[in-house]
Amino acid sequence: MVANSSDEKKGLDSYLKMPLVGGAVIGFAAALIQALLFAAGGPQAYGFCVACHSRDLINYVYNSLTGSNLFLAPFSANAVAAGTLPVLTIIGVLVGAIAAAALYKEFRVKKGDAKSYLAYGIGGILFMIFALCMGACPYRLALRIGYGDLVAVFGLIAIIIGIFIGIKIALKRMEA
Amino acid sequence: MIDGFLIPKETAVLLVPIATIILGLVIGWFGQRSGFCSIGGIRDYLLFRQTRLLKGYVALIISAFAFYLIFSLLVPAAIPSFLWCLQDGQLLTAIGGAPAVSVAGVIVLMIIGGIFVGLIGTLLGGCPLRQLVMTSEGNLKSLVFVVGMLAGAVIFTALVSPWIIEVFKAIGL
Incomplete structure (x- = not known):
């Protein structure tokens, strides 16, 4: 019995380890959230976005602390106006990944040097600014393309060009 | 069904944090187990012709399309303007673009935005997820x-976004 249940667990985990399954589940879950909760507010194709959902959460915190009135998407703004909280997707992702990493003993502290922290800090700031220029991270971009937004296809092509440039730079650095 | 919605607005707004935190937990678990990465998928394909991660991103687009389609038939009010590019005879209008x-x-x-998102994501080892x-x-x-991303969001909303609107107005975009 014990062996059986551990086999089952392994079987399920082998599916969870397939990005193909994860992608299909994210697409389904994002569409389901809109189907259930669109009355709370738009925009469309807003079920999952790391950039926009982080923006809603941090702007809510910033507004609460400073009394300012930074923008939140209607989906979050209406929830806040009703006395509850904005989207908490990002907290969910962090906690879900910590739980999985702990259960499978894959949690390991990895430190960097001061130079790398500086690069990642500035990189994070710039990444978010450019992602919000697009109104999407690569995830909401995928949702928007699935929704039939052709403008989002320009974003995907641009991301591919950016990745291509990034690879060239990385390869050149390795040669040097 | 109220106004064609499954859940009326007064209840839906209360469910926003709960529904999204559950969504996040599921995606976080999947993301940890699979190493899911959108930018990594395209990078691995361009560099090594590996398709493991890329399949995940393609599956996301197809799955989103399929389920938006299904839900647009079941709950039309909740999936307005599905197939956005076919609305109002305008092929190119953007969802949620600043008015x-x-x-x-x-x-x-x-x-x-896309070029820098792809570039930064590649140089620093991954997409935001x-x-x-x-x-x-x-x-x-x-x-x-991640802390930088949060700071970037506040900087964008407070400073960059109004600046872009000013500049675009000045050059007529």
Whole structure:
């Protein structure tokens, strides 16, 4: 019995380890959230976005602390106006990944040097600014393309060009 | 069914934090187990012709299309303007674009934003979901990236976004 249940667990985990399954589940879950909760507010194709959902959460915190009135998407703004909280997707992702990493003993502290922290800090700031220029991270971009937004296809092509440039730079650095 | 919605507005707004935190937990778990990464998928394909991660991103687009289609038939009010490009005879209009910016302006923002999103994501080892998951796995560099993202969001909303609208107005986009 014990062996059986551990086999089952392994079987399920082998599916969870397939990005193909994860992608299909994210697409389904994002569409389901809109189907259930669109009355709370738009925009469309807003079920999952790391950039926009982080923006809603941090702007809510910033507004609460400073009394300012930074923008939140209607989906979050209406929830806040009703006395509850904005989207908490990002907290969910962090906690879900910590739980999985702990259960499978894959949690390991990895430190960097001061130079790398500086690069990642500035990189994070710039990444978010450019992602919000697009109104999407690569995830909401995928949702928007699935929704039939052709403008989002320009974003995907641009991301591919950016990745291509990034690879060239990385390869050149390795040669040097 | 109220106004064609499954859940009326007064209840839906209360469910926003709960529904999204559950969604996040599921995606976080999947992301940790699979190493899911959108930018990594395209990078691995361009570099090594590996399709493992890329399949995930393609599956996301197809799955989103399929389920938006299904839900648009079941709950039409909740999936308005599905197949966006076929609305109002305008092939190119953007979902959720700032009303002050024209479609041409949105496309310019898409191209500039996209290039840097792809570039930064490639140089620093992953898309924003991957950075969140690596943070949860104990990677302190990713933690710094995530803190930077949060700071970037406030900077964008407070400073960059109004500036872009000003500039675009001045050059007629």
